[in-house]
């Protein structure tokens with residue numbers, strides 16, 4: 133009990149399990165390897181164990197924790213925690229009610245609670261700061277460790293909604309760890325993505341069971357987790373993610389680079405878009421490849437100037453799509469995500485949300501309906517929207533685009549008469565804990581680009597989808613360390629310019645289709661962005 137509960141480091145929380153131990157290891161040997169290599173708090177969790185052996189085990193683990201000055205938490209068994217004077221307890225929703233727990237253990241012990249929904253956050257906030265000290269937010273991803281789980285995995289977005297509820301309920305004292313299926317291939321992304329929408333609260337740590345308890349080399353496993361936790365930048369892409377100056381000279385350089393690098397732009401997209409998307413990519417100097425086969429994605433993504441356009445109008449299987457996204461994140465090459473018809477149907481919503489849970493996207497582009505839905509401001513929930521011609525106020529669209537940019541830590545593009553671009557990547561910065569001073573995402577800088585209404589643009593197939601091809605091509609032309617935001621802006625301006633000229637020169641949708649390709653081709657060949665006739669508003 134030498135631990136001051138206000139100073140506990142929750143960053144690497146090891147929860148034990150004696151049912152998955154590799155041959156020749158014990159709970160204590162795995163715990164000790166963890167303590168030696170960066171575990172900062174231990175929870176003894178034994179589901180089927182008689183009391184006497186639990187107490188003996190707890191005493192052994194306690195000796196180790198004292199040796200490393202790390203708190204020992206006992207799961208469920210308040211009696212055992214009191215018997216050995218552990219540093220705290222952790223209880224689930226169906227265990228002893230929290231007020232009774234606090235009464236039994238007194239004010240100095242750490243009380244942890246499993247939290248999986250907003251109602252539980254509202255309850256802990258009502259109890260106030262003397263009741264619960266920390267919460268395990270789960271489950272993030274599927275896990276075999278928890279037998280007969282009563283809840284579904286809710287991904288990083290589910291964690292964010294719990295962090296938001298803590299902020300909305302002013303539960304400032306609560307420390308948080310995420311739990312459930314957390315492993316080196318997803319921990320960085322979870323730490324980077326999981327911040328409250330007001331940018332004031334990140335996770336205080338992550339909790340793992342199998343990644344350490346089932347590890348042949350628990351020391352190595354803990355070391356790897358420790359190094360991921362100590363990172364301050366999540367390099368999901370090897371591009372520079374800051375918000376730089378934009379100028380026609382700089383855009384000229386990017387356009388020139390496309391012609392030189394002929395980036396390999398992998399398209400996973402819907403049937404209607406395939407042909408036109410490939411032609412748009414070729415017209416501006418890229419090399420398109422239409423492939424949904426996960427077996428070849430590593431070869432494609434490993435090409436030096438590669439990029440992926442993931443347009444979920446595709447019918448490819450979710451597992452194949454997850455593998456493809458995972459590979460591009462692993463090789464750190466950009467992905468443009470176009471969540472076609474984001475909330476138009478339950479199946480599309482589920483597919484898009486699953487992909488948003490399992491990947492990190494350099495750019496997410498959508499039309500007004502998709503961006504509003506992604507921002508949780510879907511037209512059905514919209515107030516003050518003119519029902520008739522459903523023209524939505526630009527300020528609302530900017531708010532939605534900023535929300536999407538920050539919510540998914542991405543460069544968000546909302547297409548319409550005016551295209552809006554917002555950089556929500558925070559330059560890849562990741563942090564633990566609560567920080568009141570962080571920038572307010574509602575003030576993220578943006579760029580708008582318009583050349584007036586181009587009604588015919590919406591009258592041909594795949595015009596929106598092919599902006600995705602254009603963005604992916606320009607991102608693909610970037611080499612390590614070059615700026616992503618500028619390339620996205622350049623692509624939007626190029627596409628808007630070509631659309632405007634083509635609309636003025638065509639006699640119908642057929643010739644518009646051809647004219648759009650011709651104009652994209654011509655604008656790249658002549659490469660004179662200073663002459664492009666669009667109106668930019670740079671905040």
Ligand SMILES: Cc1nc(C(=O)O)sc1CCOP(=O)(O)O
Nearest residue numbers: 270271275277312313340341342
């Ligand atoms: C103990 C526990 N609680 C969860 C919750 O969601 O509350 S998930 C879980 C098991 C997590 O194990 P692993 O790290 O091996 O996935």
Ligand SMILES: C=C1C=NC(C(F)(F)F)=NC1=N
Nearest residue numbers: 222244246267268309311339
């Ligand atoms: C079910 C659980 C949920 N969360 C946690 C922790 F992460 F430690 F808070 N421990 C548990 N046993």
Ligand SMILES: [Mg+2]
Nearest residue numbers: 472498499596
């Ligand atoms: Mg679209």
